[in-house]
Amino acid sequence: MSGNPGIRIGQGWDVHRIVSGRPLILGGVTVPSEFGLEGHSDADVLAHAITDAILGALSLGDIGMHFPDTDPRWKGADSLTFLDHVCGLAEQAGYRIVNVDSTVILERPKLKDFRLPIRESLARTMSIDVTSVSVKFKTAEKVGPVGEGKSAESQAVVLLVKSLF
Ligand code: C5P
Numbered sequence: 001m002s003g004n005p006g007i008r009i010g011q012g013w014d015v016h017r018i019v020s021g022r023p024l025i026l027g028g029v030t031v032p033s034e035f036g037l038e039g040h041s042d043a044d045v046l047a048h049a050i051t052d053a054i055l056g057a058l059s060l061g062d063i064g065m066h067f068p069d070t071d072p073r074w075k076g077a078d079s080l081t082f083l084d085h086v087c088g089l090a091e092q093a094g095y096r097i098v099n100v101d102s103t104v105i106l107e108r109p110k111l112k113d114f115r116l117p118i119r120e121s122l123a124r125t126m127s128i129d130v131t132s133v134s135v136k137f138k139t140a141e142k143v144g145p146v147g148e149g150k151s152a153e154s155q156a157v158v159l160l161v162k163s164l165f
């Protein structure tokens, strides 16, 4: 990539419907819950937002372009494989991840007790230190589709820097 000082910022956002009879998987961690998220893959809304943030930083399109939800190969897929793949694209482009900051917006269950395992799971997948991965949780204060318990959202930003190696 030319014409940049060696740092790239990326942003990602995702939403999934809440349904019964599916697991709630966030950052590769299955959180005990009476409901889960609907999706073609494992519907890991947090992994999807971070994956899109990395693709955004690289100007390489979006998750649906790389992993179409019409492709039977990705049915029930572990979304950490998507995240792992885009980290490989960053490496190929000569970048390393400096840090990730993210937010999951979900009315319930309470997620704060799962913060560390989720951060560790994401950090392991991205091959970066856990201190470089921030995961925040918010309710939507009972307002809108998230607040009414119909969906879960996630947002993420990522900073990449040109690798010296
Ligand atoms: O949305 P609100 O500001 O009320 O959230 C307060 C705190 O509750 C958050 O900072 C977060 O630590 C926690 N939280 C949580 N699980 C959620 C939503 C919020 O643990 N699903």
Ligand code: MG
Pocket (backbone or CB within 6 Å): 014, 015, 016, 039, 043, 044, 045, 048
């Ligand atoms: Mg998604």
